[in-house]
Amino acid sequence: MLTQRLPNPYRPESSIVSQCLASLNNALDWSALVRKALPWIQTVRENPPPFWAMESLLKEYPISSAEGLALMRLAEALLRVPDAETAIALTADQLGRADFDGSSDKVLSRLSSTAIAMSKHFLPAAPGSGPTPEPGLIAKLGARTVVAATLRAVQLLGRQFVLGQTMAEGQHEAAAARKKMPNLRYSYDMLGEGSRTDADALVHLKSYQDAIASIAASADKTCACEQNDGISIKLSALHPRYEYAQADRVLAELVPRVWGLCEQAARANINLTIDAEEVDRLELSLEVFEVLMAQVAKHYPQWRGFGLAMQSYQTTALELVAHVTELARKHGLRLMCRLVKGAYWDAEIKRAQELGLPHYPVFTHKHHTDVSYLACAKALLDAPDAIYPQFATHNAATVAAILQMAAKTGAPFELQRLHGMGEGVYGEVLKNPLVACRVYAPVGAHKDLLAYLVRRLLENGANSSFVHQLADETVPITELLISPLRLEPHASLPLPAHLFGLQRPNSCGLDLTVSAMRDPLLAALAALQLPEVPEFDAKLASGAVLSSAASYQQWSAVSVEVRARILRLAADELQAQLPRFCALLVKEAFKTWNDAVSEVREAIDFLRYYAAQAQTIMQPQTMPGMEGPTLLGITGESNELRLTGRGPWVCISPWNFPLAIFLGQVAAALATGNTVLAKPAEQTPAVALEAVKLLHAAGVPEGALQLLHGPGETVGAALVAAPGVAGVVFTGSTAVAKIINRALAAKDGPIVPLIAETGGINAMLVDSTALPEQVSDAVMQSAFRSAGQRCSALRLLCVHEEIADGVVAMIAGAARELRCGDPALLATDVGPVIDGEAFEGIGRQLKRLRRDARDLLGDVPGFKQNQPPAQSRQAQSAIDSIPNLIAPQAFEVQHISDLKDEIFGPVLHIVRWGGDPHKVIAQINALGYGLTLGIQTRIDSRAQALARAAHIGNVYINRNQIGAVVGVQPFGGEGLSGTGPKAGGPHYLYRFCAEQTITVNTTAAGGNVQLMA
């Protein structure tokens, strides 16, 4: 585990901003700054940029408009679509929802003449000669030239942000620009980021090596390093698992790669900057950076070009600057440090919300990011012995503030901007020949530009963005220069805990890269002893049901408010004991830590959600209801509908979610006033025992909740068959659900309701507009996380034939990077399957697949790879000692109908498709299961139409298909996948209730007084 260098990033924003403001301590004269920047802005406003510039584009088609959104979507996807049929469908889909014609100044129509040439090249020669497009789409488009025009527009848009497709082209452009503006320097960025496979990482490495060689060829070895052009690198491009949990591999494998680049840069006397990426990679980046710094200090102490980017939107920015400054001094180096605001703001906010973190790791007020930027800038300017600061911004106020602070200290520095952005303001600023500016210049093929381009569009399209406001003439110039030096006491967004309102607090999660959050988990595991759970004697089942029925009399009489309060108490206690319950899940159910945390959170959410739902639905309801203040219905009569419990429920839960599903079932039954006979899975009784203790301690009477541990065939069967059972809720296999259903049907007495949630052959449909990296991420999560032991897990990937080779190669490469092993280790992605029986069953299925299908991952068991070389022998023997490990497996099959049964393990089937995607959905429907479906497409209307056509309970578009959130994504299937209603949804509790209507004839006691009055 790495030593944590920076404080916990999840802290209240206001206290950090106060520190930043204090550190600025009157360093800025804002009115003087406004006087300086005002003329720049006036000049830019008076000389609008050319129509293809980012500013013009944003002005004409703001991304908040349908047109802007359509352009962005097209920009992201159109260039990579290989087949004309799908390209047409995508363009029609996006343009169909936008009104480009209504715009006064039409970018697309301006481009259409160039587009005709393109259309000949790209589209089928004549209608009917190529594959048949989706019906009606061509008609809707009017002309194929529109498609080609769009393609052309997107390419031009791309060209605006790429300096060249090759280094030679880029350097040629740079030389041309320098003729007009000699104080320009360049930092080249090789497009492509986030490698998923080692092969991709090696391609990126080669392109960085070649780029440095090109820059070196024209660099001056004798001048100051900062005067030369340089390079920016992304560590995530150089390793497929650039993640905190994989720190050992990163240090063993990535560091040598980066060190090679550093040596090349040092010898050439150029600047090499490590770009800043997501917050959860910062500590890892610092580790890598420090190792490299020590090597630089040892081998190239004279090199002054090594550095990194720092993001001021992070709450730890100021501490990071202090830390890096101290490091530079410790090693006797001068670093080149780029200060940015940060490019992943929306992604950071989303991640913090998904993980239920206590605070955001980035500021939520734009001007707080600016304050932090200025405070960091001051700190950097104050350390010229250690740092050569590089201020990257397009914001005129920020630039003016930097110039003012730098003038005071006299420290050397440079400004930086992105190629294709901020040219207007910089045109003015750089009239001062003493100010140097470096341009961050992406180089590469246009199709690799997309991720970068979309980030730029999003970032600059935001209303709060300076570039956006500058382009928007309705924003007064004075507003653009308002001082950010003020404090907002509260975050601008609800904190993750309050996402579902004050009535239902969200469960709190944690970030495993923060030691203060991770250490309690590890300590809990070290201290844990799994309790012994006595087996229940199946012969006593009837007695248990009888006593449950007796307890029902008391428990159902407890008001719903009190029952809900008890469940909420249990939720709070579970939250408090999260580390211990996670440890239980790791030890007994072989969960990885991430899975364990998610599961405890889900259990907490179930308790709170069902408490709230019960309170809502169990209030007596006047019928037929009210219309405004008027009571509807017949006079002289009152009608009321009430829900009550039914009696004793048998709750049979599985081992794959031994806490969340167990507590979900039990909480639903208890909240509605039923009593519970809980039969956990044989494999995981200890988790169930602790959960039951928690509920008893919170106030659930012992008689209202009994734990009956034992085999399904005996204890489960006896409970189901016992007289007096009011309902059964079961999660598990389809086969067992059918056995229970038959057993209930065979019973005398009342018909007993059954809620069954079973598995499925879950598919993901990928068309040729999908982004392969996104598909690969979704597949790794959906098919292999939890060793594929989720009922929602992906079993069948259906990939469009035009992109199948690339996608399959990426998935195979990414799967090889997964680490199998001891789930208690943070680095483990895939733990063992639950027991020997499961292991052997999956083994038999694999044998059949190896015979009948194409094995995509080969014989090499994934878990034998990916150990850091230095430890491999020791690590391997530790892994070999873990029973029941199955590395991820993937097989290509010919037909969807080849799949007969669900394989409950890390086994993926892949099939190629072509033609009409609706036919694929029809084949998936024909399998008879209906639990989860993934759809990966950028054609929105297609995604919606396919989702409607699918007989499937949970459809996930452009993401993974696991991890349904309680009260947000109600979960459950149809067909062979279950009876419904969906768990964690608004209809679930009704099934646990009996309904009673009470009708009172009020005229019997003297008539309706109100009517008579």
Ligand SMILES: Cc1cc2nc3c(=O)[nH]c(=O)nc-3n(C[C@H](O)[C@H](O)[C@H](O)COP(=O)(O)OP(=O)(O)OC[C@H]3O[C@@H](n4cnc5c(N)ncnc54)[C@H](O)[C@@H]3O)c2cc1C
């Ligand atoms: C040369 C160069 C290199 C770069 N390298 C990197 C890099 O390595 N890593 C990286 O992440 N980015 C990098 N960037 C991108 C940079 O982060 C953005 O361009 C920059 O944030 C835009 O800031 P601005 O001063 O130009 O614009 P402004 O409009 O003044 O600031 C916009 C920024 O404010 C922040 N923001 C927006 N809304 C909010 C909000 N509600 N609350 C808090 N903050 C908010 C975001 O960071 C947003 O990008 C680089 C930029 C340049 C110019």
